[in-house]
Amino acid sequence: MLSAIIDLLDCPVCQGDLDIDESTVICDRGHTFDIARQGYVSLLSGSAGKLHSDSVAMVSARERVLGSGLYDPISDAVAELTLGPVTLDVGAGTGHHLARCLAAVGPDARGVGLDLSKAGARAIARAHPRIGSVIADAWQRLPLRDDTVDTVLSVFAPRNVAEFARVLVPGGALVVVTPTPRHLAEIVEPMGMIGVDPAKPERIGNTLGAAFTRTERISVDHTMTLDRALVADIVTMGPSAYHLSENEITDRAEALPDTVDVACSVTVSRYEANRPA
Ligand SMILES: C[S@@+](CC[C@H](N)C(=O)[O-])C[C@H]1O[C@@H](n2cnc3c(N)ncnc32)[C@H](O)[C@@H]1O
Numbered sequence: 001m002l003s004a005i006i007d008l009l010d011c012p013v014c015q016g017d018l019d020i021d022e023s024t025v026i027c028d029r030g031h032t033f034d035i036a037r038q039g040y041v042s043l044l045s046g047s048a049g050k051l052h053s054d055s056v057a058m059v060s061a062r063e064r065v066l067g068s069g070l071y072d073p074i075s076d077a078v079a080e081l082t083l084g085p086v087t088l089d090v091g092a093g094t095g096h097h098l099a100r101c102l103a104a105v106g107p108d109a110r111g112v113g114l115d116l117s118k119a120g121a122r123a124i125a126r127a128h129p130r131i132g133s134v135i136a137d138a139w140q141r142l143p144l145r146d147d148t149v150d151t152v153l154s155v156f157a158p159r160n161v162a163e164f165a166r167v168l169v170p171g172g173a174l175v176v177v178t179p180t181p182r183h184l185a186e187i188v189e190p191m192g193m194i195g196v197d198p199a200k201p202e203r204i205g206n207t208l209g210a211a212f213t214r215t216e217r218i219s220v221d222h223t224m225t226l227d228r229a230l231v232a233d234i235v236t237m238g239p240s241a242y243h244l245s246e247n248e249i250t251d252r253a254e255a256l257p258d259t260v261d262v263a264c265s266v267t268v269s270r271y272e273a274n275r276p277a
Helices: 056-067 072-081 096-105 118-127 161-167 185-191 200-208 228-236 246-254
Strands: 018-021 024-027 032-034 086-090 110-115 131-135 149-155 168-179 212-227 259-273
Touching (some): 056 118, 056 228, 072 096, 072 212, 072 259, 086 096, 161 212, 168 200, 185 246, 185 259, 228 246, 228 259
Parallel strands (some): 086 110
Antiparallel strands (some): 212 259
């Protein structure tokens, strides 16, 4: 619920403190933002029109895949590296990983699930009673106050390094999940997916380089036995869905054997912000 985290947020227009007044979020200077019936608020400043965000079909596919438990080892590793009590998940998707982190941290844990997608925001609002669901663009200033977050999560999602550093408390953690080139490799070609760029880990290191230092790392590597429906869901929930039609995904999945063994291979890293000496 937004009331659990409203003190962490600030106004996207004037950066003033926010409060909840019935079905509206309102700042000191009177800027107002409607709370949707499903419990999320949009704090988008300006237009994010040209950016991709997940559709209803993508979010539903993600809910089925995460609900199957196939990615639980990823959630567990993320939860293990999370410092409480306040967690911000940027590009939170369905809120699944964030909810599991809150459960692991304990009863004083609370979280902000931020996503650009309305369908995602609806799912995030349902994910846990102490999660507040916010629509915002990860590439702009995040609608959060300075030095308020113990852990920022970035799970297959956009990384705005300067904003992550701004919102983290001193000594706070950035937990990043990145796929290795082996991730889903068996279905990349038959499903027409975008493969993982082998230079990705190096690129991520370079982007985080000056601002953050890696302090922990967990490798998650296991084999998932997938039926055709789950293969189609895994493709639909990812960036490949932006260039493949629903029919194309179904047709390609139909051509696969009844089940396929597919690698789940990611690195979960914890970084600490470098503070000026
Ligand atoms: C690949 S999904 C990962 C979702 C979630 N972290 C998970 O692992 O289940 C990427 C997510 O980032 C969101 N996203 C993409 N661009 C964004 C942006 N500019 N600002 C905020 N969220 C964004 C998408 O809507 C989507 O939910």
